[in-house]
Amino acid sequence: MEEVIRSAIERLLEDEALTADLVDAAARRLLDWGIAQVTATLRETGALTEEAQARLTALRGRMRDMARQVGQLSPDEQASALQRWLDEAPPSPEGLDT
Numbered sequence: 001m002e003e004v005i006r007s008a009i010e011r012l013l014e015d016e017a018l019t020a021d022l023v024d025a026a027a028r029r030l031l032d033w034g035i036a037q038v039t040a041t042l043r044e045t046g047a048l049t050e051e052a053q054a055r056l057t058a059l060r061g062r063m064r065d066m067a068r069q070v071g072q073l074s075p076d077e078q079a080s081a082l083q084r085w086l087d088e089a090p091p092s093p094e095g096l097d098t
Contacts, residue, residue, distance in 0.1 A: 004048050008038045008056060018063045021071025026078035033086045034063050 012018070012034050019027035037059050045052040070082045 001042070001047070005039055005042050008042060008048070009035050012038055012060065015060060018060065018067055021067050022082070023075045023078050026070060026082045027067075029079060029082050029086065030063055030067060033089070034059060 013031065018034070019030060022030065038056060041052055041055045041059070042048065045055075066082065066085055070078050070085070073081055
């Protein structure tokens with residue numbers, strides 16, 4: 001299971017589109033949150049099932065959307081704005097399907 005999680009996290013970290021519009025601090029926060037979501041999803045499903053893959057795809061899409069919107073803000077505002085969004089994000093992977 002740890003190898004599956006590690007592989008999914010590597011895929012997330014290699015997707016430059018997730019953080020391209022963000023300053024480093026905001027990118028790090030988004031990636032840290034994404035890593036936690038990937039880990040929770042895979043631990044909940046127990047494997048890289050079709051359901052888990054769908055959730056991870058939705059997660060990456062949501063992260064890209066958030067990064068695009070936050071990336072339009074001034075660099076000084078990005079990290080705090082992103083943190084506010086993440087604080088309001090659903091606490092569990094099921095909330096990512098919406």
